[in-house]
Amino acid sequence: MTEEIDWASLPFGYVPTDYNVRCTFRDGKWGEIEVTTSDTINIHMAATALHYGQELFEGAKAFRGKDGKIRMFRIEENARRAYDSAEGILMEPVPEELFIKMCTMAVKLNERFIPPYGSGASLYIRPFELGISPRVGVSPATEYMFVVLVTPVGPYFKGGFQNTKICIMREFDRVAPRGTGRFKVGGNYAASLRAGKMAHDGGYSAVLFLDPKEKKYLDECGPANFYAIKDGKYITPASESILPSITNMSLQQLARDMGLDVECRHITVDELDTIDEAAACGTAAVCSPIGQIDDLDTGKKYIISKDGKPGPVTTALYNKLNAIRLGEEPDVHGWNTIIE
Ligand code: PLP
Ligand code: COI
Numbered sequence: 126m127t128e129e130i131d132w133a134s135l136p137f138g139y140v141p142t143d144y145n146v147r148c149t150f151r152d153g154k155w156g157e158i159e160v161t162t163s164d165t166i167n168i169h170m171a172a173t174a175l176h177y178g179q180e181l182f183e184g185a186k187a188f189r190g191k192d193g194k195i196r197m198f199r200i201e202e203n204a205r206r207a208y209d210s211a212e213g214i215l216m217e218p219v220p221e222e223l224f225i226k227m228c229t230m231a232v233k234l235n236e237r238f239i240p241p242y243g244s245g246a247s248l249y250i251r252p253f254e255l256g257i258s259p260r261v262g263v264s265p266a267t268e269y270m271f272v273v274l275v276t277p278v279g280p281y282f283k284g285g286f287q288n289t290k291i292c293i294m295r296e297f298d299r300v301a302p303r304g305t306g307r308f309k310v311g312g313n314y315a316a317s318l319r320a321g322k323m324a325h326d327g328g329y330s331a332v333l334f335l336d337p338k339e340k341k342y343l344d345e346c347g348p349a350n351f352y353a354i355k356d357g358k359y360i361t362p363a364s365e366s367i368l369p370s371i372t373n374m375s376l377q378q379l380a381r382d383m384g385l386d387v388e389c390r391h392i393t394v395d396e397l398d399t400i401d402e403a404a405a406c407g408t409a410a411v412c413s414p415i416g417q418i419d420d421l422d423t424g425k426k427y428i429i430s431k432d433g434k435p436g437p438v439t440t441a442l443y444n445k446l447n448a449i450r451l452g453e454e455p456d457v458h459g460w461n462t463i464i465e
Contacts, residue, residue, distance in 0.1 A: 127237045132244035135279035137409055142275055144234040146227045149257075150217045150269040158227060160234065166272065171259035173266040179256030180311040181210040184408040185371075187232045187248040187275070187464070189239045190452030196461040197250070198450050200228055202371045206309060207252065213308035215265040216256055223271075228252060229464055231273040238277045242451065245285065249278040249409070281348070281409035282330045286443060288416030288430050289330040291346060291405070293394065294320060295422050298337040299344070299366075306337075306344075306366030313368075314348070321347060331405060333418060335394065336364055342391045346415075349407035352376065353392065353400040354385075354438045360400075363389040372406045372446075378458060379445050385438070394420065397427040402436030411446065414439045 130140065147159045147166075173179040183203045188196050204224035211218035228250050232239070240246035252273045256266030282289050297320040300306030300313055317332070324332045324347075331347030343362050345351055350370035352361040359380035361373055377387045397403075403415040414435035418427040430436065435443075448454040450461065 130238075130277065132240040132246045132277070133279075135240070135246045135277055137249075137278045137281045138276075140238070140276050142235040142238045142277075144231065145272060145274040146231045146234070147270060147272045148219075148223065148227060150271070155220070155223060155271075158223075158230065160230070164274075166255075166270065168255065168257045168270065169259045171261060173256030173258060173260050173264075177256070177260065177263055178310065178312040179214060179216055179266055180253065181207060181214065181216060181309055182251060182253035182311065183207050183309060185228065185250040185252075186408055186450070187239060187250060188450045189242045191242055192452050193242070194452060195232060195236070195239060195464040196450060196452060197228065197232060197464060199371050199375065199460050200225055200250075200462055202374070203228075203250075203252070206369065206371070207254070210308040210310055211254065213305060214310055216254060217269045219252075219254060219271050224252065225462070227271070227273045229462070231275045232464055235275050238275065240277050246277055246279045248275050250275050278409070280411075281407075282405075282413045286411075286414070286435060288414050288433060288435060289405070290328065290417045290419065291331045291333050291415055292324050292327060292329040293333050293335065293418060293420040293422070294323065295335060295340050296320070296323075297332075299334045300337060302336075302338040302366060304337075304366065306364075307368060309368055317347065327421070329419070330413075337366055341393055343394065343397075346405040349405035349410040349413070352404055352406060352412075353397075354402035354436060355396075355400045358386045358388055359438075360388045360390065360392060362392050364391075370407055372408055372411065375446060375460065376406055376412060376442050379442055380438075383438075383441065383445075397429070400429060402439050403429045404439045412439055412443050
């Protein structure tokens with residue numbers, strides 16, 4: 126019963142909802158959309174998703190607005206990125222229209238799980254695709270299953286909008302220089318688990334990975350992109366191995382709208398000494414201010430926030446992004462899809 130959910134203190138976790146939506150690609154075409162109440166899937170034990178990592182996923186959010194309307198944020202960008210991820214690991218891409226239709230259905234069918242306006246929580250949309258043909262030799266499947274589940278979530282980093290501490294370590298790479306970093310595929314996350322656990326055990330909320338080739342430049346921050354504010358500019362790494370974040374793209378636009386210059390370029394580790402603000406940004410993380418970055422290999426500590434509070438630019442960006450998604454301010458860039 127949703128009456129039992131304490132919306133304001135929801136963690137970022139899985140809460141069962143009423144329905145999920147599925148579609149299977151077989152004999153060269155996508156079939157009928159299926160609505161189910163089952164939260165398990167039945168696939169062949171030799172499916173390529175299980176053995177050879179043919180799995181991709183997405184993350185988006187839906188919100189209950191000030192006017193009571195439901196808004197999905199930039200879902201067409203998630204559809205596009207899922208298409209690229211599919212092509213990246215030889216999976217059958219889900220057509221954009223089907224992707225958006227199934228996300229819309231999953232949100233609507235689970236409307237009672239959309240957190241109320243003002244709670245700070247949202248409905249997380251997790252579309253994912255699996256290769257389901259049995260293969261023992263390494264080759265792509267010819268059959269695929271696409272599923273959209275939704276679940277109500279609170280903030281990704283504990284405590285919500287407050288400074289977190291992250292760390293740099295060189296012992297592990299999340300991805301290879303010409304690997305799958307720019308795709309949202311499960312294998313990247315498996316590769317990040319050991320580093321992530323070490324960081325959490327050390328009291329950090331995430332690892333700031335460096336570029337896997339030279340270990341000289343900042344890449345991304347656990348399950349989120351990284352940006353910094355420096356001399357009134359929004360700077361964010363340009364790298365082939367990071368996931369093109371839809372949140373980062375949106376914050377760049379909002380920063381430009383506020384009159385800030387935006388630079389997508391290499392950022393060296395040393396440059397952390399010269400920045401005014403830093404944050405991790407993503408669908409789950411929104412923009413989480415970073416107060417301190419410890420380099421575990423050199424022992425150097427970069428104190429970004431001198432007063433322990435989130436910086437003014439990140440605070441303004443966070444408030445602006447939320448206001449647009451909640452229908453409090455005009456959606457001038459056409460980012461929301463209103464679900465009637
Ligand atoms: N980088 C990684 C590795 C992620 O998993 C995510 C989450 O989706 C992001 C960045 C942020 O991307 P987005 O803003 O599209 O959610
Ligand atoms: C997201 O921000 O949507 C993510 O996918 C991050 C993480 C939960 C994997």
